[in-house]
Amino acid sequence: MNRILRISSGFLLLLLFLTGCVKKEFEAFYARPDNLAQPIYQQLEARKNFTSILACIDKAGYKGILSTAGYWTFFAPNDAAFQKYFTEKNISSVAAIDSVTAKKIVTYSLVYNAFRKDQLTNYQSSLGVLPNQAFKRKTAYYDFVQTESGSTRKIVASNRNGLYVAGDNNNKNIPYFIDNFMTTKGLSASDYNFFYPNATYSGFNVVDATVVNADIVAENGIIHEIDKVVPPLPSIEQYMASNSNYNEFRSLLQKRASYMANADLSHRYQVLTGSTDSVYVKLYSSDLGFSPNNENYTSGGTDSQIGGFGFMAPTNAELKIYTKDLLKYFGSFDAAPSEILRDFINAHMWNSLVWPNRFATAVNVQGEVPTITTGNIVDKKLLSNGIFYGTNKVQEANVFRTVYSKPYLDPRYLLMVRGLNAELKYSIINPAIKYTMFMMPDVSIKAAYYDWSTNYNSWSYAFPGVAVVYSTKSRDDFYRILQTSVSQPTTNLTDLSGQGIVEMYNGEYILYNANKIYASGNIDAGNYLVKDSSQTVINGTVYYTHEVVPAGKTSTGGLLTFTTKGIGAHINALAAADATSFGSFNSYLINSSLWDAANFAIIGTVAGNFYTILIPTNAAIVNAVKAGLLPGNIATGVPNFTSAVPADRDMVAKFIQYHILNKNTVVPDGKKDGAFATLLQNSAGDPTYVTVINQVNIMQLRDAFNKSVNVILAKSNNLSNRAVIHSIDNYLKYNY
Numbered sequence: 001m002n003r004i005l006r007i008s009s010g011f012l013l014l015l016l017f018l019t020g021c022v023k024k025e026f027e028a029f030y031a032r033p034d035n036l037a038q039p040i041y042q043q044l045e046a047r048k049n050f051t052s053i054l055a056c057i058d059k060a061g062y063k064g065i066l067s068t069a070g071y072w073t074f075f076a077p078n079d080a081a082f083q084k085y086f087t088e089k090n091i092s093s094v095a096a097i098d099s100v101t102a103k104k105i106v107t108y109s110l111v112y113n114a115f116r117k118d119q120l121t122n123y124q125s126s127l128g129v130l131p132n133q134a135f136k137r138k139t140a141y142y143d144f145v146q147t148e149s150g151s152t153r154k155i156v157a158s159n160r161n162g163l164y165v166a167g168d169n170n171n172k173n174i175p176y177f178i179d180n181f182m183t184t185k186g187l188s189a190s191d192y193n194f195f196y197p198n199a200t201y202s203g204f205n206v207v208d209a210t211v212v213n214a215d216i217v218a219e220n221g222i223i224h225e226i227d228k229v230v231p232p233l234p235s236i237e238q239y240m241a242s243n244s245n246y247n248e249f250r251s252l253l254q255k256r257a258s259y260m261a262n263a264d265l266s267h268r269y270q271v272l273t274g275s276t277d278s279v280y281v282k283l284y285s286s287d288l289g290f291s292p293n294n295e296n297y298t299s300g301g302t303d304s305q306i307g308g309f310g311f312m313a314p315t316n317a318e319l320k321i322y323t324k325d326l327l328k329y330f331g332s333f334d335a336a337p338s339e340i341l342r343d344f345i346n347a348h349m350w351n352s353l354v355w356p357n358r359f360a361t362a363v364n365v366q367g368e369v370p371t372i373t374t375g376n377i378v379d380k381k382l383l384s385n386g387i388f389y390g391t392n393k394v395q396e397a398n399v400f401r402t403v404y405s406k407p408y409l410d411p412r413y414l415l416m417v418r419g420l421n422a423e424l425k426y427s428i429i430n431p432a433i434k435y436t437m438f439m440m441p442d443v444s445i446k447a448a449y450y451d452w453s454t455n456y457n458s459w460s461y462a463f464p465g466v467a468v469v470y471s472t473k474s475r476d477d478f479y480r481i482l483q484t485s486v487s488q489p490t491t492n493l494t495d496l497s498g499q500g501i502v503e504m505y506n507g508e509y510i511l512y513n514a515n516k517i518y519a520s521g522n523i524d525a526g527n528y529l530v531k532d533s534s535q536t537v538i539n540g541t542v543y544y545t546h547e548v549v550p551a552g553k554t555s556t557g558g559l560l561t562f563t564t565k566g567i568g569a570h571i572n573a574l575a576a577a578d579a580t581s582f583g584s585f586n587s588y589l590i591n592s593s594l595w596d597a598a599n600f601a602i603i604g605t606v607a608g609n610f611y612t613i614l615i616p617t618n619a620a621i622v623n624a625v626k627a628g629l630l631p632g633n634i635a636t637g638v639p640n641f642t643s644a645v646p647a648d649r650d651m652v653a654k655f656i657q658y659h660i661l662n663k664n665t666v667v668p669d670g671k672k673d674g675a676f677a678t679l680l681q682n683s684a685g686d687p688t689y690v691t692v693i694n695q696v697n698i699m700q701l702r703d704a705f706n707k708s709v710n711v712i713l714a715k716s717n718n719l720s721n722r723a724v725i726h727s728i729d730n731y732l733k734y735n736y
Contacts (some may be wrong), residue, residue: 008508020372040067040218042076045465052082053106055094060103062110072221073111073120073137075174075206077229085229101231107141108174108232113219117214121181124302132184134305135175141232142169142295145269145279149241154275155282156265157237157293162286162298166264170295172232172384173304176211178266179203187355194356195382204640206230207382233384236292236311239410245390248316249348252333253292256285257339287342289349289365295385309386310350310362312370313377340409347397353387356380364395371396398429403437403486406535406542416440417483418452424505427489428539434492435540436502438485438517438529438560445546448557450478477562484508484519484560492540496531501667501717501724507610509667509719510560517545520719521561526553529560563721566600567613570720574615581715581727584621585659587641588630592652604657604679611723612661612676614690614701616731617712624731648713654680658688658703658734665724666692667717668699682736690732701728704735 012065037043041063044050053076057063066072077085086092094102115122115137123133145154158237160172177192189201199208209228216223240246240253259280266279290298290309297304314322323333326344328334333344346365354362359374372393379390399408404425407413416439420428428435437616445451455462462468483506487493499513511518515531522528529545536542547558563570568589575586589595594603605611616624622637624630631648634641643649657680666672673694677687691702699711707730715727 019383030621037217037219039067039070039220040072040076040223042118043216043218043223044076049078049080050076052079052094052584053077056097056102059094059097059099060106061099066220068220070220071112071114073113073115074221074223075109075111075208075209075211075217075226075230076177076223077105077109077210077226079224080210081228104141104232105229108172109226109230110140111174112138112140116222117178117211117224120176121178123306126301132180135177135181136173136305136308138171138304138504139174139232140171142171144169145265151587153259154279155259155270156262156279156280157235157295158283158291159294159296161290161294161298162284162288162561164260164262164281164283165300168296168300172235172295173308174206174230174233174384175382176204176206177201184429185355187357191356195380195387204469205235211444233382234384235295235385236309236388238293239381239383239388240292240313240394243379244317245391245445246313249313252341252345253284255333256288256345258283266583271580285342286434287346288550289346289351292385297385304385308353310352310354310364310389311386312348312350312354312372312389312391312395314391318392318394326400326409329412336409336411337414343397343399347395347400353464354389355387366397370399371401398431399425400538402429402431402539403435403537403542404429404607405537406437407439412441412443413439415442415445415450415452416482422483423479424486427505428486431538433489433539435489436487436491436493437540437542439542439544440482440485442561444558445478446557447555448481448561450474450481480506480508481559484510484562487540493543494536494541496543501669502666503665503667503671504667506560507665508722509665509724510720511717511718516548517543517560518719519560520721521556524563524628524720525556526550527556529558532722538731556580563719565721566596566602567605567720567723567725568595568602569600570725571613571615572600572719573724576717578715579618581712582615584618585615585640585656588621588639588652589656591641591726592656593649594653594656602656602660605660609663609681609722610665612664612666613723613725614659614661614711614721614728614732615725616659616728620728620730624655627731627733629731629733654734655731657681658690658732661690662687665722666694666699667724667726668694668697668711669712670694670696680733680734688734688736699726701732703732705733707733 007464038046043053043058046337057066121132121134123130141184145156147154157170158164159168192201196208202210204211204214207227207230209226209723212227213225234242240250244442259282261278261280269279272274282293292311297307327333327336333341347671350362350364356374361369363369372391372395376391376393377389378392381388399405407416449462451460452472458470459478460468460470461474486503486505488503488505493502496512498517501509501511503509517529527547527549528547532544532546534541534543549555558667571582571586571589575582595602621639624632625632625639626637628634630639631651633641658678660679661676662679664676666676675689675691678690681689682688688704693700697713701709709728709730709732712727712729718725
C-alpha cells in the first residue's frame with residue numbers, strides 16, 4: 001500500500017509540473033505583446049496633460065469602455081483646452097461639471113471606428129472608399145428624449161426626412177477640416193474662418209479647435225489631441241430653438257410638424273427612467289425639403305460624412321414685414337392654402353451645404369438660387385447636420401415674385417391657380433423669362449360655365465339648361481382659355497394703349513387696341529375686355545380687366561375665349577363685310593371642291609392644327625385669272641367662280657391650298673420668318689413653300705418664283721379658329 005501511495009504521489013507531482021509548463025506556454029503565446037500601445041484611457045494617463053478629460057471620462061462612466069478592446073477615434077482636449085473652457089464657463093475644474101455635461105463632452109469627441117488623419121477624409125461609400133470627400137464622422141453622442149419650450153411632451157427627433165426608423169439613435173456628427181478635403185472641394189481658409197473668425201485654420205481643425213498632436217496610436221483606436229473643448233453642436237432645429245431672433249420662422253416650421261406616439265420608445269424611456277410618460281417622434285411634413293431635426297442627412301447611411309443641409313432664416317422683424325405683404329389677401333398662413341407655407345419654408349432650405357464661396361450659385365430644394373447675398377447674412381453657424389445662415393432679408397421664392405404670384409396669393413383666383421398648376425406653373429415661375437398674363441378670377445370662370453368638381457376630381461362645363469359635363473373636353477377647353485391668357489415666353493406687354501397682335505402660350509393670338517383686348521371668341525360674341533390696372537413683377541406684366549358687352553352682344557364671362565366656328569365661316573363674314581378685299585377669294589372657296597358647307601370648313605385642314613390664310617384682294621384675283629391660275633376670262637380677268645370643268649376645279653383647289661400656310665400662324669410681329677409649308681403638295685406628295693419676311697407691322701411673302709407679295713396690315717390679323725386671316729396685295733404662284 002505504501003508503495004502504491006508513493007507511486008501515485010509521484011505521478012500527481014509530475015502531472016502538476018507538466019500542467020504548469022503548458023499554462024506558462026499558453027500565457028506566453030497569448031499574452032498581450034509588450035510593444036502594444038496602451039488603450040485610449042491609459043494612453044491619456046501616461047501623457048500627463050489630459051487630467052481634465054480623464055476626469056470627465058470617469059464622471060461620464062466611460063473609463064471601462066476606453067480602457068478595453070474597441071475601435072474608436074477620440075478627439076481629446078488637453079488640459080490647456082479645459083482651462084479655456086473653465087474660464088468661459090466661470091468654473092474652476094471638472095468637479096463643477098455634472099455627469100450629463102461630462103458625458104456630452106466625452107461622447108461627442110468619440111467617433112466610431114479608428115481613423116488616422118489621412119483616413120478621416122475618406123468617404124466610406126457603398127461603392128467603396130472615395131478619397132478626400134469626407135469632413136464629418138458619426139459620434140457616440142445622441143439626444144434621446146427631450147422636451148420643447150412651452151411643452152411637457154416627451155419627444156425624440158425624426159432620424160430621416162419625413163419619417164422615423166426604429167433602431168437608429170440619430171447620432172450627431174462632428175465636423176473637421178483637413179487640407180486635402182478643403183483643396184478637393186475648392187474650399188479655403190476663408191471658408192473656414194467665415195464660420196470661425198476667432199480660430200486659425202491649421203490644416204487639421206475639429207470644429208473651431210486645432211489638432212496639436214495627431215495619430216496617437218492606442219490599443220483600441222486613434223487619439224487626436226485638440227486645443228479646445230468641443231461640446232455637441234446643435235442641429236438646425238435646436239439652434240433655432242435656442243435663438244429668439246428666429247422665433248417667427250420657428251413658429252412657421254412648427255405648423256409643418258406633427259407628433260407620433262411610439263410604443264417602443266415609450267417603453268425604453270420607462271425602463272431607463274421609471275417614467276410612464278408617452279414618448280412621441282417629432283416629424284416634419286414630407287413635402288418639406290428635409291427635416292431640420294434629422295442628423296442623418298438623406299439616406300441614414302454614411303452620406304452624412306460628405307453632406308449636410310443648408311438653411312437660411314430671416315430674423316423676426318424681416319419675416320413679419322415680408323409676410324404681411326405676402327399674405328395681404330389671406331391675412332395669415334393659416335387662412336391661406338397650405339402650399340403657400342410649404343413654398344415659403346422650402347425657399348429657405350437647401351439639400352446641400354451652402355459654403356460661402358458658392359453662396360450665389362447654390363440651388364435650394366425648389367431649384368432656385370439665393371435672392372440674397374452674403375452681405376445679408378447676420379448670423380452663420382456650422383451645425384451638426386448642416387449650415388445655418390440668419391439673414392436680414394427673406395429668400396424670395398419664384399412663386400412669390402413672378403407672374404404666377406398674382407393669382408397664387410389671391411383667394412379670388414383659386415381656379416386659375418389650379419389650372420396653372422396643371423399646365424403652366426413651371427414655365428411661368430422662371431424669373432429670367434418674361435410673360436404677360438391676363439387674370440382670370442373665379443367669378444369670371446364660373447360665369448363662363450367652367451368649374452372644378454372635387455367630387456368628380458374633374459373640370460366641368462355647365463351651360464344653362466344643359467346637364468353638367470365632366471369630361472376631358474371640359475378640361476381641355478378650360479386649359480385652352482387659360483393658355484390664351486398667358487403670352488408666349490419672352491413677350492412682355494407693358495402698354496396696351498396702342499394697337500397690336502400677340503401670340504399667346506397655346507399658339508393662338510389676341511388683339512389689343514386702346515386698352516381693349518380681344519380673342520377670337522370675344523370677336524365672335526361681340527364683346528371685349530378692358531384694362532383696369534396692371535402690376536409689374538420680376539418676369540413680366542399682369543393685367544386686371546373687366547368685360548364690356550355692347551347691346552345685343554353676348555358675354556363670355558370676362559375671359560379671353562376661343563371661337564368654335566370653322567375658318568370658312570370667318571372668311572365668309574370677312575367677304576360680307578369687305579367684298580373688295582375678300583369677296584372673290586371667298587366665292588372661289590365656297591364653290592370649290594375644298595368647301596365643307598356643313599361645317600364651314602376647308603377640306604384638308606384638321607381641327608386643332610394652326611393655319612395662316614393669305615387672301616388676295618379682288619384686284620389680285622383678276623391678275624391671277626389673267627395669268628391662267630384661276631378659271632375665268634384670261635383677257636379681261638373676270639373670274640368664273642362656278643366652273644364645273646374638272647381641270648378648272650383642280651386649278652382652284654391648288655390656288656387656295658397654296659395660299660394657306662399649314663400648321664403655322666404667322667403675323668407681322670417680326671417673330672417668325674423663313675420658308676413655311678403650304679397645304680398644297682406636288683405630284684410627289686411633297687409640300688410646297690412660301691417664304692415669309694417678317695418685321696413689326698410689315699410682312700412680305702415670296703412665292704415659288706420669288707415674286708414679292710405684301711400683307712395689307714389694315715385688312716389683316718383677322719382671328720379665326722387657331723388661324724389668322726390676312727389680306728394680301730397680289731397672288732402667290734406655285735411651281736409645278
